[in-house]
Amino acid sequence: MNVESYVHSLFKHKRLYWVVFICFFLAAFFRIPELEIWLLPRLTPIxxxxxxxxxxxxxxxxxxxxxxxxxxxxxxxxxxxxxxxxxxxxxxxxxxxxxxxxxxxxxxxxxxxxxxxxxxxxxxxxxxxxxxxGEAKERPFMEILIPKGIGNDVTSFDFRFQQLVFQLERISGVTEVRVVGKPKHSAFISIKTNVLDLFPISIRDLESQIQAAMRGGSLGKIEGYTKDTELKFSAEIQSYEDLSQFPIHLGNGNSVSLGRLTTIFKSEFPAEKLTRMDGKNAIYIAVFTDSSANPLRVSSEVQKKFQTLDSNLSPKIFYDASNELHDQIHQFGINLIWSLTFAFVFSYFLYRSWVPALILLVSVLFSLVLFFHLVLLFSISINILSLGGISVGIGMLFDASNLIVFSIRKKLEKMAFASESVTKGIQSVFISLFSSSLTTIVVFIPLLVFPMEWKNFFFDSGVCIALLVFCSLVSSLWIVPLLSISLMESLKKTAMNTDREKLLVSMYERTYNAWNTIGKKNAAVILCCLLLFSFFVFEFKWHIFPKQPAIGFRMQMSPKSNLSLEEELGVVYELQSKMQKIDPKLSTLVFPLDPLDTKRQHPQKSIPIQWKLLGIEKSKELETLFVELLPPSKWDWKLEPIESQVSITLPFIPNDSLVFLHESFDALLNFSREFRKNISKRELNGNFDFLPNRITLEEWSRNQIPIPEFIPDEEDLKHRILYQQIPKYLGPIGDVTKTDLYLGMDSFGLDLGNRIDPKRISFKTKTNEATFIGTLFTSQKQESYDQYHRESGLFYTEWMGEVLEFDSSLFAMKNGLSVIQFSAKKEIRKFFLFLFVLLLLSFVFIYLALVGIYESFRIPIFYLGLSLLYLSVTVSFVFVLFREFHLGHYIGLVVLLGLSIDSISLFGERWVEIREDTVSSKQRESIFRWLVWPILLNSGTTLMGVFPVIAFGTSGSEFSKAIALTMFVGIPVSVFFVFYVYPNLFLKFLVKIQ
The missing domain is CATH 3.30.70.1430 (Multidrug efflux transporter AcrB pore domain)
Structure with a gap:
């Protein structure tokens, strides 16, 4: 079907096309639940x-x-x-x-x-x-805190809390709900070692008797005993009060009460006391989800549970992984409203009529609806990265429609028949319109198809931009003519303001003459000198991906010596108080470092904990505070950033590093210390990924004992040592209020500051006689470490940081040492060389597409030469202005490559229409009068479309912001090329190649 037949069909079946148009809009509302929303694109884990x-x-x-x-x-x-x-x-x-x-x-x-x-x-x-x-540690999707001490009814609170956890576990997509710090009724039986040694009973026997007494049992219905009667034996220990009087049988017919052998008390675990938020005790709930679950729906469901169950719990969400996606959706909404509003107002002031502005607005809205259907068709997910691509592509939706609107209005001024005006209007810009859209789509093919590690990461963004361009083309060829036909009478009445046009032409002539006066060669020389000066004077950085800001910081605290829980609590309280004074807006969370194993804790000993700090504004002051309050003699602590979701899923970012491998761990560590000293003398930044702490391993060997009575009971010895460190869980007691019961050794009133001589540890022999370990065992001590790293069977450590040159003299005398060097500079150079090859492939694809459009082999070469010149100048400005270059800038240049073909093709069509042997000022003026309005509107709407991405970009949008910044620089350069560079180049070269 040719253009004339198509336009005739629009006139004849106008109502049918409007019905189809309305159906597209209505279908979008019904298909919204089909939209796949993920936090991040589904990348292949490596x-x-x-x-x-x-x-x-x-x-x-x-x-x-x-x-x-x-x-x-x-x-x-x-x-x-x-x-x-x-x-x-x-x-x-x-x-x-x-x-x-x-x-x-x-x-x-x-x-x-x-x-x-x-x-x-x-x-x-x-x-x-x-x-x-992806990660050695699991990251929860949501972290929820519930304050303690709300209300006086503990039973009611426990019931409401259990209901909340139950409801959270039933949410679709939630895989696990972990609770830390919930108040529990815990009782501890602390065995008095010096008293136990006086009685002929082992710890194992004591433990077995207590556990047996806690269990009752039923024999069921006994036939012939009593009708309809079930025989049940009650437990000897039914409550906490029964523990003290429970008799422990000594095996010789005598017994002693449990209260004489032990100290019985109630206490909370350290996890319950150390789970705090903003200085207040709290219960910590971690919600884990399936990666395929819709994060927005899961987050919404969780918040609905808070509202419907019981507001008295006062839950507070400390961290929600979907917030990053929420921010991007909010950013997309701002971009969309800003772009549509600005384009509508801007087009009105240019056309001085509401009709063309309304046509553009409806056309763009239809482009978005069509894009929505295509996203569903191709199963493209809406995620943080794809939203960035959509936000950048919104500004490009007006280009094609504006060109058709302007062309139709131009023809309406000269032709009487509406159908002929619409037909000629489409035909006059069809080639440039089709070529620009096709080249913008084709330019992404190498990036999206060629196998590379980063392909999946920006696949959604690239596909979304390409689809938006395609939707804009379809809308410009369907909706704009349809609206123009429907509003033809109103469209005829609109006329361009000739006074403004004359003013623009006058300004253009003066600036063009000034440009010619300067001289192209002189301008080129000045530009090159400025670029060279900038390269040599200013530091320039190459990155693969923009650095993602951390969403907060995590600090891990591990006690070095036997610190008491009270001492640890004092440090936590002091830290919390001083952090709040330094940074009042800081939000803090404290909970155990290993929340999966909170029962294996001593009730009075300190435990490793971690802090999560969000909203930090004074990080240096806080780090100074940690150095002051956490001395190395008592604490091992490490402060590290909490990476954003985008950072976690990034393919491996290269870093400068040296991997040292050796078969001897001691020799490897000795060399590491020497290497760090040499590096520090050269004032290079960096450190080893780990340097383990030295510990002592003590191995006990049993002596040969000929007397059977003195054979040691090794189980008793192990229990005495292990139970003193971690109490053993025996089970719950109580009918209504359940109390968890634990068995430990000397845990009550233990002096944690004094170390026990291992040789003075008492234990039982096979005959239950008390003896000391030093009489029956000999010990051997050897040095060891708290951590070992291996690669390929060898021990390794890795230097992460600056290494200017590989100095082989540092390793010459180290026998058996292997060194592997990783250079970020080389990897980045290799990456961009790869992208450069893909860019050349893009030029090949564009050339083939233009050959098919123009039926010529020479014209596409000329057009691509102009595009290459334009990209070179744009890249130079990007280098000078931003002092860095990464994948986001590259994608921006790829988009500009497609847009440059648009302006070149459009200029070429106008040139062919009016060209004579020489180009006079009047002929150049005629081209300017035709191009100025569509070029201004396209440039203005595209610039303002990407402006919110630059001005209001949120954390995690650095990639899309770099694309927008590159386009923001490249579009004004493109306008300059159209009106000041192309006239001379077309005059000089186009005639020769035709």
Whole structure:
């Protein structure tokens, strides 16, 4: 169907087309639930972690018994690029990096099969291995705090709280709800070691008798005993009050009350006392979700539960991962309203009529509706990154429609028939319109199709921009003619303001003559000199992706010595008070470092905790405070940023690093210390990723004992040592109010400041006689470390920071030392070289598309040469203005490449229409009069469309902001090229190639 037939169809079946138009709008409302909303694009995971617990074993034992065997088994799995192990006390972490392009499904199948086979090859006591993706630590989707001490009815509070947790677990998409710090009724039985030694009973027997007394039982209905009667035996210990009088049988017919052997008391666990928010005790709830769940819906459902269940709990959301997506949606709404409003007002002032402005507005709205349908058709998700692409693409929606509106109005001034005006108006700009849209879409093909690690990361953004351009083209060729036909009478009455046009022409002639007076060569020389000066004087940085700001900070505190819980609480209170004075707007959360294992805590000993700090404005002052209140002799602490969701999912960002490997861990650490000293002398920044703390391993060996009465009861010895550190959970007691019961050793009134001589630890022999460990065991001490790292079977440590040059003299005398260097500069150079090749491929695609459009091999070469010149100048301005260049600027240049073809094609069409042998000022004026209004409107709407992204960008929008900034620089340069550069270049070269 040609243009004439198409326009005739619009005139003849106008009502039918309006019905289709309305159906598109109505269908969008019904399809909204089908929209896929994710927090981030579904990227192929390329890093996995196998986390395995090995309780009560040293880091050295964990390394040899768990980490090394697991890494050897995993090494047989296909597509594995690197295996690293981290071994610490009671825990093994195996990091697995995949090769790029590996089959994830095949890798997972083999990995799961390997994990199933691990249990048979690992020692007893090893926990089930857990597989994590992306991070070694799980991050909750939401963190909720409920203040303690609300109301006096504890039973009612517990019921309401349990109902809240129950309702949260039932929300679709929620996988787990963890609670820390909830007040519990806990009772502790503290065995008095010096008293127990006087009686012939072991800890194991004592524990068994208590557990047996806590259990009752039923024999069911006994036939012939009593009709319809069930025989039940009650527990001997039914409540906390029964504990003190419970008799402990000594085995010789005698008994002693439990109260004589032990101290019985009630207390809270450290997790309950140390879970605090903004200086107040609170209950911490962590909500974990499935990655495929709609974050906005889950967040909304959680907040609805707060409103419908019970407001007396006063829950407060400390962290919500969907806030980043909420911010981006809010930003998108601002961009949309700003763009539509500005374009409508701007078009009105240019056309001096509401009719063209209304046509543009309706056309753009239809483009958005069509885009919505295409997003559903191609299963594109709405996420943080795709919203950035949509926000940038909104400003480009007016270009095609504005060009058609202007062209139709131009033809209406000269032609009497409406159908002919619409037909000629479309035909006069069809080639430039089609070529610009096609090239903008085609330019993204290499980026979206060619396999590379970053493809999936910006795939949604690139596809969204391409689809928006396509929707704009469809709307300009359908909705604009349809509206023009429907509003033809009103459109005819509008006329351009000739006074303004004359003023613009006059200004253009003066500036054009001034430009010619300066001389192109002189301007080019001046520009090159300025660029060279800027490159040599100012520092310029290349990045792959813009640095994402942290959303807060996390501080981990671990006590070094046997600090009491009271001392730790005092430090926490003081820290909280002083932090609030330094930074009143700071929001703080304190809770245990390992919230999964809060029951394995001593009621009076300090525990490792972590702080989460949001809204920090004075980070340096806070860090100074931590140095002052947390001396290295008592605390190990580490302050690290809490990364945003975008940072977590970024493909691996290259960093300058040196990996040192050695078969001897001691030799590796000695070299690391020497290397750090040498680096510090050169005043280079950086540090090692880890330097472990030195600890002592003491191994006890049993002496040969010929007398059976003195054979040690090793179980009693182990219980005395372990129960003194961590009380053992025995079970609940009580009928109505349940109390958790724990058994420990000397936990009440223990002097944590004094260290016990291991040789003076008493325990029982097989005959229940008390003795000391020094009489039956000999000990050997050896030095060890609290953490071990391996790669490829060798111990490793990694220097993260500046390394100017690889100085081989630093490693020449280190026998057995292997060094692997990673240069961020080389990786970044390789990345941009790869992008440059893709850009050349984009030029090839554009050339082929233009050859098909213009049926010529030379004209596309000329057009692409102009586009290359324009991009070179734009890149120079980007370098000078921003002093950095990364993927966001590159995507912006790719968009500008497509837009430059639009302006070149449009100028070329006007040039062919009026060109004679020489271009006079009147002919140049004629081109200017035709182009000035569409160019101004397109440039203005596009600039103002990306302006909110620049001015009101939120955290996490740095990528889309860089695209917008590049377009904000490139569009004025494009306008300058159209009116000041292209006339001379077309005159000089186009005639020769035609």
């Amino acid at each position: 890093r996995y972690y196998i986390v395995t617990e090995f309780p009560n074993h040293s880091a050295e034992e964990t390394d040899l018994s768990v980490s090394v065997p697991i890494s050897e088994m995993v090494s047989s799995v296909k597509s594995v690029k690197r295996i690293r192990t981290i071994s610490e006390h009671g825990k093994s972490v195996v990091q697995i990096d995949l090769q790029f392009g590996a089959s994830v499904s095949e890798f997972k199948d083999q990995l799961y099969q390997t994990i199933l086979e691990m249990n048979d090859k690992l020692p007893l006591g090893v926990g089930a291995p857990r597989l994590l993706q």
